[in-house]
Amino acid sequence: MPITKTQKKREPLWKEWDRLAQKKGVHHAVLTTTGDTYTGDWYDNKKNGKGNQIWRKTGAVYDGDWKDDNRHGYGVYSVMRSGILVKEYAGGWKNDKKHGYGTNYYSTDEYYEGEWYAGKRSGWGRMYYSDGSVYEGEWYNDQCHGNGLLRLANNNRFEGSWANNMKNGTGKFIFLDKGQTLSGHWKDDIAKCGSLEDFDREHAPSPPVFPIPQCTVMNPANVLKKAAEELT
Template sequence: MNNRTVNQCFQKAAKSKSLTEQWRSQTEKSGMRHTIYALNGDHYKGQWLNNKKHGYGTQTWKKRGAMYEGWWKCGRPHGCGIYSVLDPETNDYSKQYDGSWKEGKKHGHGRHFYTDSDVYEGEWSHGERSGVGQMWHSNGDYYEGEWFNDVTHGHGILRHQNGNWYDGDWKDGKKCGSGRFFYKDTNQLYEGSWLNGSPRHGSISDVEGNEEPTPGKFEFPGDLPDPARHGSQRHTDVTQNSPPISHTDDIQNSEGEAPVDCSEMDEALV
C-alpha cells in the first residue's frame, strides 16, 4: 500500500467520524422537544439537557397509571412538582403529592394524599416525613408536631375525634417521655411519663365543671392551610398550572440553577 492510498484511508475515516458526530449531535435531546413516546406507552413532553429530562416537563407512566408534572434535573424530579395517580373508575388523575422534590424524592415542604381523608402536610427529607408537619386521619384524628424517619418523633399534639387528646413527647411513632392525656369520657387528666405508648408514672386528676383543659398550640414555621380544604383540592387537572416553556437550550430549574453535566446521573423513577 503506497502513501497515497494510506492518506486516502485516513481522510475517509476522518470524514466518517465527522458524519457520525454530526448525526449524534442532531439526535441528542437538548432544549424543548415535543412529546417523546416510549415503546411501553410512557411519554414525556418538556425540556431536555444531554438526553436527560432537565427543566420543566410532564412524564406519564402508562403501566403505573401515574403522571409527574414539574421541574426536573438530570432525569429526576427536582424542585416543585405534582405526582398524580390515575383513578380507574373515573379515568381522571388525582394528586398524590404536591410539593418540593430533590433528586427524585420528596424533600422540603409538601402535601401527600394517602386517601381523600388521610392527608399529611409538612416537611420531608429524602422521601420521608421528617421535620414538622400535620396529619389528618380518616377517622377524624388530627396530629400536629414533629416527625422523623416517617413517624411521629419529638414533641407533638394528637387530637382524637372523640374529644380525647395527648400533648407531649413521641419516639418512633409512640408516646414516649413526658406528656399529658385528657380523657373526655371521664373528664380526667393524666400528667406524667410514657413508655412505648403507655402511661408509666404520673398522676390523674378530675376536671370539674367548665374547667376542661386544652392542649398547647404547636408553632409551625410559616402558615399552613386549613384542614377543611384538603379533600376538595385533590382531584384537579394538574396540567392547568403549567408555566410557559421557553424554546431554548439555556435551561434553568425552579431553583435558578444553571445547566449541569448530567452524563453520569442515572434516571430515577418517582
C-alpha cells in the first residue's frame, strides 16, 4: 500500500506529548519533589528571565534574573534568621554565584559592598565590621589583598599593602589619638621596621608624655630601605 502525504508528516505521539509538557512562557509556577517552588519565566524547559525561587528546607528566597536554571543577572537573595526573612545579598550573579557588583549583609551591623568574582569578594570593595572598623580597598579570593585603607573605630588608620587578609608590605599607620605616624614595612600584620614621627601632637586626644627624640642615625632612609629589602 503506498504511503500517503498525511502519514509521512505524522510524528510519534511521545514527541507531541513532550512539546505539551515543555515549561515555556511567563509566570508558570512549578513545585518540585523536594517542595521547592519557582514562579516566573521559562524557556526550553529551564528557568530563563525573571523569577522567584523558594527553598522549602531552608526558607531562603531568590527573586531576580535567571539563565538556564542558574541565577544570572541581577537578583536579591534572602535567608531566614531567627524566624525572620532578611535580605542577605543584592547584586550581580553569574552561573549561580555572586558576580559583579553587589552588597552582602553578614549581620545587622556587618556588611560588604563592592565587587565579586565567582562567589567571592574580588576587586574593589568596602567592608563594614561589627566592631566599627572599615576596610576599603582591593580584595582577592575573599581576602584583603592589594592596596587598602583600614579605619579603626577610634579613627586610627592604616594605609598600605595587604596580602592574605593581613598588612604585608609598605604602609603607614596613623595614630590620631597620639598624634604619631609609623611609616615602614609590615609582615603578616606585624610592623618589622619603620620610622615613628610626631605630628600635631598638641591637638591629639592622648599624646605621649614625651616627644619622640631626634633620630641620630646617618641616612635613616637607606637603613629602612635595606631592612625592608631583607624582609621581602
